[in-house]
Amino acid sequence: MTGIIIQARMSSTRLPGKVLKKLARRTVLWHVVERCTHSKEADKIIIATSTDKSDDAISNFCASRHIPVFRGSLHNVLKRYYTCAKKFGITTIVRITSDCPLIDPHIIDAAIRLHRKSRADYVGNNLHRIFPRGLDVEVFSSNILTQAMRSARDNYAKEHVTPYIIQHGKTRAYTVPPAYRGNFRLTLDEPNDYTLLKFIYNKFYKSPRIIDAAQVIGYLKKHPKIAKMNSAVAQKNTAAIAVLGGALAKDKQTGTWRTSTLQDKGDKFGVQNDRLRVIAASYLAKKYPNDVIIVSGGKGQLKNVPQAPTLAHVIKHELMRQGIAEGRIIEEDKSGTTYEQLLELKNIMTKLELKKVKIVSNQWHLPRIRAIIIHRSELNKMSKISHLALIPAEKILLQINRKKWQPIIKEAHSSARMKTRIRLEQKGIRDIKAGSYKFTPLPERYGRKTVDE
Template sequence: MEQLKIGIVTQVRVTSTRLPAKVMLTVAGRTYLEHHLARLARTDLPVIVATTTNHQDDLVVQVCEDHGIPVFRGSEDDVLSRFAGAAREHDLDALVRVTSDCPLIDPEIVAAGVDRWRAENDPDLYISNCLERTYPRGMDFEIFSAARLYDAEARATLKADREHVTSYLHQNRSGEMRLLNLPWTGGGAQYRLTLDTADDWKLLDALIEDFDAPRLGCAELVAILDAHPELAALNAHIEQKKLGE
């Protein structure tokens, strides 16, 4: 059987509300976007950046061009159509969806998820590691077939479904999806390794500058935060934005 083409599509825009242009902030000589893309590259899967047609996101395109990463540009608000466009342009059979505010996403965890999705051999399967929160925030991924994405693109009418890409799938609005959560027993579900606010930025800066976090996997990062509660406290008070906010 022919091997399915699975690609990672990561969504990026610099007009983020809580921390504007957050992925363009730099630490250890690289932008946070570059740290994120370098982690994804270690999966050995194709990586595609889905950004907007806003002129502000020319910055994103420049970073990607510098590193030979393909970019698809689409609607800022209809992110579902942006992902579908990226999948079509690159002839993907299935996608891994991640977001660019995860500079320390663990490539081994993502690759293992893809292996599981392939092994299940079910085009109606949606796999994620965050249907239930067992990982730190910042490790999240979702995997689904392009066929299911195109179906969502054609049928989703709720504004939240257009904006959040996968809610039509993981809320099973079609009634045809099979959902599978891949849990983690390594702890750390309370931690935030995501870049959404200035306090998240403080923690990530400290991990990257003082602990060489780009070399570390999820378990090692959790161990550092377990051993250094003063670091975990930097962003422990942040509330994650809810779907639709």
């Protein structure tokens, strides 16, 4: 049986009670359910809410309209989905969130059909995000959901349901048709979102027909001022991939700036090879489609080259060429050293309330990053802000294609330039631990006196 399970709660932090707010005299949740009933491929629709007292209102709403409802854990949403699917005998789960009052039944059905045809564990249009927030559809099997329920350990995976499934299952991306593409927000997270959605419903809703999401997207493309009603709303992502830039090189053939490779001379400390970081980060970005991407680095050693771009700018555009949507990427282009990058990252983590951050850099670089975090008092609390994972780019590339990357990485690490880099990195770590690491004046914006060179 194929079932649409719509997760809903009243305790949203940014817009409490949003699912029962009114659009054209009907609640948001009513519209979500109504739109899902137009699916031709789904057999059942269920609201999955929590046992928390605050969600009694959702349960009562469902009872008054004879909508099947399941109540489970408030915070362990993965368990809520698993138990709900098991209770109702759902073998193919369609995951929809209740803050999407323009969710499209055509996209739902196309994703379900692709799931059946491909025999993938998981199908999602969010694996190829070229559509507005609010049209997200995920389809997965009860088998992979059971595996996730048994094996997922971290709170992030339990709260967001599908991270474990995407990481460990066989996935397939559903690409929405051109009419559904655009960089807009058609979801309900904040008051400005509600303002736009009320405008859309007042203009387009003609009961009993549901609004055509493609028509709305076409309208917003022609009327950018309307789309700006909620364009300032930041998408709340609780996990991030942070790429720390190291060095740029100017391509001899094109004259354009790019990330450094093994063939480049490197700086006074030896070779760097930022390109590995970009490739690894692009892979992780596709593996974790809901993660925001933070690209970090100013001009660094190119600060006296007027025409040189920032590391963050170049890394961002290289990621975009790898298929990563521009809207997911945050540029941090003020830092000039590893220490400054970590300070800026800490500020971003705090501002965005990130719960999990994966820091991507080269294998030789991560031990010094770890030492700086541990031994600098202003940074050693980063792990209390969110869970930190230091990920070597080389490890990711070996997972992608060991046959291709193993000889390349082996050759690089045996080169004299790389040995110089590693030797100096190790010396830096010893100096950090001994308290004798060389520091230079820190830019005034950090409010501190020293920074690593």
